[in-house]
Amino acid sequence: MEDYYKQANTEEKDVFQQYINKYILFYGTTLTLTTAITFAGCLIVPLIRSRRFPLEIEYPFRVDYQPITAMLYFHQVLGMYQVTCQVSANVFLALLIWYTTARFEILTNKFRTVIKYSDWKTCIQEHQRFPLSVKIQYIIVCLTSLIKVFLCAWPADHLMRISSNVAEAAYDSLWYNQNIESQKIMLHTLLQCQRAVVISVPGLLKALTFQQYTSV
Template sequence: MWKNLTLKNVIATVKLSLFINCSWPLPTNTIKLKVVCVALYQYLCLFLTLGLTVGLCNTVRNHLDDPIIMAKSIIIICPTMHTMCNIVFCKINSYRLRLVTYEMENFCELLNSHEEAIVRQYIDRCVHFYGGSILWLYLSAIFVITGPVTLDQPFPTNAEYPFDIYHQPMKFIIFIHQAIVCMQCASQLCTNVFIALLLWFTSVRFELLAEELRTIIDVHDLVKCIQKHQKLLKYADEVVTVVRPFALTAISLSTLALIIIGIILITQGQPLSMKIQCIGLIFSGLSEVFMYTWPAEHLIHINSEVGQAVFNTQWYKLSIAVQKSLQVIMQKTQKPIVVAIPCLMPSLSLNYYASYLSTIFSFFTTLRMVIENSQDEE
């Protein structure tokens, strides 16, 4: 099903996953009317998601004495908050997103057969995880929407409102509203796949540059590679700037959701359907963090390979001026391109993800021991 995919196919798939919220940046030549309509629609999505979030917060306020109901509400609040944050960040970074996306789509049109073969290696490596994540997000949304069929509740969520919602047509309106917001959340969470795609695309370009450095035959080719490296560093800086707020939001809200889910799973007396939902949400939360740490780790690694490729060239046969330029490239590759926010988010990598998993499971174990000890004392 996913064999022989091209970069165009991947871009089209990610763009389709963002269709519900129109989160894919518009082309630079889009007419003004369409830009205004898309902006108004995104504000409408923000308003609808905010409405459900307020209802869920009202549930938390009304049930401060029932931690399970509070936890069930907070589990849904996390993705709705994530959705609203992503919409806001897309608006704030709309110019940068448009530039980096345009360059990616333009690069896709100019691929030769050798470059396309390297790109396909990346696609084959990532397609199952990211494609499966998109599918899982939408299946999770459908599972939540159909929750009233298996759970003892009339609506997909347990949001409470300061007015009667159990009579028609209000009951139908509330159900449709919550169902729409669930699908919006699934679409907006696919923004993580889009942002990860930008990181992987940056890595692809660094690898192509390293391959080109290994096959240079004259000074003219080397000068072109030096110029490409300078442009690529600027592009990488733009991508990292775009990625940071999305990554911070994903990690923060995923951590909160995982903690709450752990409380529900450890608590006895929960129905099987609720436990299945929790397990699915745990998978979603952990995979969401992995979406960022995996390409961030690879970007650090592939940047150093460019420096190694420069070192392996026959630099000693070149002029002093060109050797100095190569030395600048090697110095720049020694400084890794990291996705991090000082004092807020450490450098994303697989080591960070391993420590993140260890911390989460240690918390679950500690929480379970505390609950078991309190039950034994009773």
């Protein structure tokens, strides 16, 4: 990307600058807010919950004296900040997509101003030989993101299948040998257990399962 931008002419740089000016506020605000919320949480949580550190961690040694307290506090804050920085990986994927979009817009502008056959042929060749480096970066980021989702989809799918077996296991028990009151409680439990536990995001993800994962 850097090499292409350095070799780009004024019109091509203007296209890139238009995209930067249009979306820098949104992405800059998002990264700033996530970082600010993380540090705010580090400061507020200990005050609200009356504890020394932002995270509730047990250490195999005393932590109620300096400089151990300060060192551990800084260590936890740094760890939370590193987790927050994972947002940058998603922003990098967005950067690759916006860069690709800008390249296609530049190519579109070239097609519209083509006069000679040689220029038209050059545009076609440029369309066919899209930078391999960008494709590789995009594939790597996508694979990394898919692996992260898979690590969550696997236990979520297993949770759904195991939780659906509870009703069957309860029905196979000797509930019918109990008194009427116990049988009513068991029937109520069976009704409750018929619905499997499903992890979902309303309006975004219907169910986090292997089937949903492979259909995306």
